[in-house]
Amino acid sequence: MxxxxxxxxxxxxxxxxxxxxxxxxxxEVLAAVEADLRWRNHPVRGxxxxxxxxxxxxxxxxxxxxxxxxRWSAASGNDYPSWITTMTEHLSARxxxxxxxxxxxxxxxxxxxxxxxxxxxxAYRARSLYETVRERLRPDLWERIAANAPRAKLTAYxxxxxxxxxxxxxxxxGRDLNQLQLHDFTDYLADNRHSNGSNPNGVHxxxxxxxxxxxxxxxxxxxxxxxxxxxxxxxxxxxAIQNSAIRDLLVRYLNERKPALDYTxxxxxxxxLGSFWADIEAHHPETEKLSRPVDRGxxxxxxxxxxxxx
Numbered sequence: 001m002x003x004x005x006x007x008x009x010x011x012x013x014x015x016x017x018x019x020x021x022x023x024x025x026x027x028e029v030l031a032a033v034e035a036d037l038r039w040r041n042h043p044v045r046g047x048x049x050x051x052x053x054x055x056x057x058x059x060x061x062x063x064x065x066x067x068x069x070x071r072w073s074a075a076s077g078n079d080y081p082s083w084i085t086t087m088t089e090h091l092s093a094r095x096x097x098x099x100x101x102x103x104x105x106x107x108x109x110x111x112x113x114x115x116x117x118x119x120x121x122x123a124y125r126a127r128s129l130y131e132t133v134r135e136r137l138r139p140d141l142w143e144r145i146a147a148n149a150p151r152a153k154l155t156a157y158x159x160x161x162x163x164x165x166x167x168x169x170x171x172x173x174g175r176d177l178n179q180l181q182l183h184d185f186t187d188y189l190a191d192n193r194h195s196n197g198s199n200p201n202g203v204h205x206x207x208x209x210x211x212x213x214x215x216x217x218x219x220x221x222x223x224x225x226x227x228x229x230x231x232x233x234x235x236x237x238x239x240a241i242q243n244s245a246i247r248d249l250l251v252r253y254l255n256e257r258k259p260a261l262d263y264t265x266x267x268x269x270x271x272x273l274g275s276f277w278a279d280i281e282a283h284h285p286e287t288e289k290l291s292r293p294v295d296r297g298x299x300x301x302x303x304x305x306x307x308x309x310x
Contacts, residue, residue: 018068019111020113021068021112022068023067030057037107045100055094056087056101059086080119085098088101115174118168121172137170142163145163145177149209161202161205177214178213178215182216186267187271188203193264225264229263232254235271254266
């Protein structure tokens, strides 16, 4: 029988992840990333990449949002490569080709102009991007995880797979290696299970590499997944939802769903719902309730999308 470790009942709203240049103007973003758009021995290609990036930012500016991350979400920026095709057609009159649009992606990500999801990274498939991550985003921390490899007793192959996992997590979370948390690992596991139906390689080894660097328990990942599992109430209360009726509705839904889910999926679903309503309260505080038919169960409403804000 597994034991449960009690967690403090402190309600702290998680940090909302935005890029480093979220509130900057188009010209400020271009000035920050310009050097990464230059192509050695290909000045024309670099110039066209800069034109492409300006066009992308101008396009994103047409979508609602207080910063680049919200506009990226509104524009379905993670739906790669559909927007690449859209922008190529839009910018063709400026002499921009498809590869020039694609050339902007590493600069957008390395400079964290926007934070992308794992589906984007799977579609993009550029191993060179992850090499750049390790060169540019806190290289001192990447040196430390390399030093941890012997302690973790990893083969060369296991180390490469673990390092690849961490590179993806750094891009998709917007955090450096020393900021990764347990839920970042459970999110990665849940995303891969959803997309591939199986556990991904390298996650447990990646955890071992950042032990002592990131603020995570000094246990193996399997132990952390089994011990200290939080209830629906504990997870939802981390989001400091002000509307008690909504809070109770989400908790009831999660408790209905819990028997059919493994803990990783349960935890991910709970945080997704908590984050969803916390975001509504942050941006639309006038929203006070969900409208739903009274003769339907909570689970049916949430899964079918019948719940709407009013």
